[in-house]
Amino acid sequence: MVLIVHHVYPFSALKLILFITTLFTLSDCYDPLDPNGNISITFDINNRVDNGYLATVTLDNYHQYRHVDKPGWKLGWTWANNEVIWSMSGAIVTDRGDCSSYSGSQMPHSCKKDPIIVDIAPDVTQNRSDGCCRGGRLSARAIDYFNSFSSFEFEVRNVGGKENSLGQAPNNVTFMAPGPGYTCSPFMLTDPSVSLDLGGQRQVPVAKTWKSTCTYSSFLANKSPVCCVSLSTFYNPIITPCRNCTCGGCREADKNTLSCIRPGDPLGGSNDENNIIECTDHMCPIRVHWHIKNNYMNQWRVKLTISNYNFNRNYSNWNVLIQHPGFNKKATTYSFNSTKLSTLGIQDDGVALFWGIDYYNSELMHSDKDRVGSVTTEVLMEKDPSSFTLQNGWAFPRRIYFNGENCDMPLPDTFPMLPNGSSSLRPNCLTFNLSLICLLLILLVLK
Numbered sequence: 001m002v003l004i005v006h007h008v009y010p011f012s013a014l015k016l017i018l019f020i021t022t023l024f025t026l027s028d029c030y031d032p033l034d035p036n037g038n039i040s041i042t043f044d045i046n047n048r049v050d051n052g053y054l055a056t057v058t059l060d061n062y063h064q065y066r067h068v069d070k071p072g073w074k075l076g077w078t079w080a081n082n083e084v085i086w087s088m089s090g091a092i093v094t095d096r097g098d099c100s101s102y103s104g105s106q107m108p109h110s111c112k113k114d115p116i117i118v119d120i121a122p123d124v125t126q127n128r129s130d131g132c133c134r135g136g137r138l139s140a141r142a143i144d145y146f147n148s149f150s151s152f153e154f155e156v157r158n159v160g161g162k163e164n165s166l167g168q169a170p171n172n173v174t175f176m177a178p179g180p181g182y183t184c185s186p187f188m189l190t191d192p193s194v195s196l197d198l199g200g201q202r203q204v205p206v207a208k209t210w211k212s213t214c215t216y217s218s219f220l221a222n223k224s225p226v227c228c229v230s231l232s233t234f235y236n237p238i239i240t241p242c243r244n245c246t247c248g249g250c251r252e253a254d255k256n257t258l259s260c261i262r263p264g265d266p267l268g269g270s271n272d273e274n275n276i277i278e279c280t281d282h283m284c285p286i287r288v289h290w291h292i293k294n295n296y297m298n299q300w301r302v303k304l305t306i307s308n309y310n311f312n313r314n315y316s317n318w319n320v321l322i323q324h325p326g327f328n329k330k331a332t333t334y335s336f337n338s339t340k341l342s343t344l345g346i347q348d349d350g351v352a353l354f355w356g357i358d359y360y361n362s363e364l365m366h367s368d369k370d371r372v373g374s375v376t377t378e379v380l381m382e383k384d385p386s387s388f389t390l391q392n393g394w395a396f397p398r399r400i401y402f403n404g405e406n407c408d409m410p411l412p413d414t415f416p417m418l419p420n421g422s423s424s425l426r427p428n429c430l431t432f433n434l435s436l437i438c439l440l441l442i443l444l445v446l447k
Contacts (some may be wrong), residue, residue, distance in 0.1 A: 286307070
């Protein structure tokens, strides 16, 4: 797209720059491969108590392929007045704060003006509530719906007089998963949440419901890509590698150096920990390799490999999303779970989501000095005679995501090319000819 501007005055230019900046920011938050993806925070006030209320907060992960992994989510807000959390089940506040104004045998759970709340581990037996205790993890909705949400309960006191017995919505909602990237809207008053009672015959609404929606931006989360893609084919010996220096830096000059230390890696969990990865030309923690393996009469086969170059990080419950026109037809995956996702505004390409099989390869193991941790599968894809071709890069993915992060793709002019004179590349023609020659020789010998 070419943008031509004639005779733009300074004020108009400023407005134009602000418009373009806003456009790019919104386009980053809006993902056509997952148009409804977000983290929704629902704050339900269930009942009034003396000078306060009982509440339930529910976190719903509506992302189809982006999950929250260990060490888990952190939820925060700022109280509008002088509220305190008197008790809590299903989660904890990380800092009790200054509760010196209270005395007696029972003290508030937290007096912090801006509490930070974290989930508790699944094996904790005390202080649990319904829908709680997933260790801070929220599964991607398309992979594991029943573990894509979590909730906790608490009692709030010191909210004010009778006329304000339900208080005001907290301000400055924040969500970490576990690193940055999410921006949350203010809590807004919505229709009260409804539960079913008496075997589903009676609807029971809560007293009040506030909701906040948290949207993700990769620009806020990562300063550089966190994964890259390499390509190869059976018809070309040249492998297209990940681009050099892709993931925020270049390898050390000494080619014999085994590991590199990169502080604050966005895929490494806590930002204050050093992430040690194998020294490579691309310097990425994760590489996804797409290899065109076979071309049959009615199908074609791809080998998909995900490699972990970290020396100190395993990736549990990993997933890979691939946008490719071949996924508009039937595809069979052998060593991963897979499903196809519906998209908005993408007509020519299909989108397939892959993830590991429990107790087999759901954990992408770390690298060590002798090997690179990896998981792999083969995908058998049905041909569409009206669109299938091996020319002009059609057989390569348009876009690949690892754990919801967009992977850096090679430039199209570096893709493996068909050999000269092989534009049609008839499937298995050489094998067929050799088989025919062998059959003729056998017949001649038998005569």
